[in-house]
């Protein structure tokens with residue numbers, strides 16, 4: 001295109017002219033708008049309208065601000081509530097965890113205490129068993145020495161055995177050496193480890209004594225009643241049977257049989273020797289032996305008042 005390249009200035013000139021025209025037109029247009037506006041401003045109705053527009057805009061702005069403020073407050077309140085709820089839940093969780101930890105700690109402590117207590121009891125039992133075994137061994141040696149020599153009983157055998165040390169004394173046992181509750185009595189049964197008197201429990205048994213306890217049943221059966229004569233004869237027979245053997249252990253000072261129908265006193269025989277050594281021999285020989293189908297149970301006794309012991313109930 002040679003024409004175009006030869007006259008570039010013409011095109012540029014045209015372009016500048018167009019631009020000037022546009023600018024001029026724009027200025028003229030602005031001027032017209034300003035003039036229009038100025039002339040309109042002179043009109044009171046227009047001024048009122050403008051004022052109203054301005055107020056309206058102002059009110060809209062205020063309303064928007066208020067709404068915005070309310071929304072913000074609502075949001076803040078929600079946020080605050082959420083935070084509070086979160087903190088509350090956190091506190092609850094922490095409290096639950098702390099409670100769980102405390103519980104576990106307490107359980108562990110209880111278990112440890114229980115185990116320690118069991119260990120302590122076991123050790124105590126072992127100690128007490130060992131002590132009892134040692135004591136028994138020593139007792140056997142003392143007993144043997146005492147039986148094989150002529151001297152007085154050693155101090156180890158001069159002891160009083162208590163079933164419940166520290167508890168009230170069982171008056172009945174103290175008086176009669178018998179108690180209906182036996183070893184399960186809540187009171188303290190006291191007896192000497194060695195004495196010159198032994199008591200052989202339920203040694204002399206006779207149907208009449210049992211019948212007297214259940215008299216009404218015996219009578220109802222009829223014809224089974226036993227007489228005092230039977231009892232006396234049986235007792236003489238018993239006496240003749242046991243006295244020689246008992247005398248074999250040493251000189252007898254007293255031989256008393258409890259004629260009491262009560263079960264826990266029935267047929268007990270107190271044997272008093274002149275010497276403790278004889279009573280000890282009798283104790284060793286008779287303990288656990290069978291007589292008339294029953295195993296004998298022998299204990300040392302410190303009975304002083306025979307009347308109280310034999311008739312006591």
Ligand SMILES: [Zn+2]
Nearest residue numbers: 170173179185
């Ligand atoms: Zn008792």
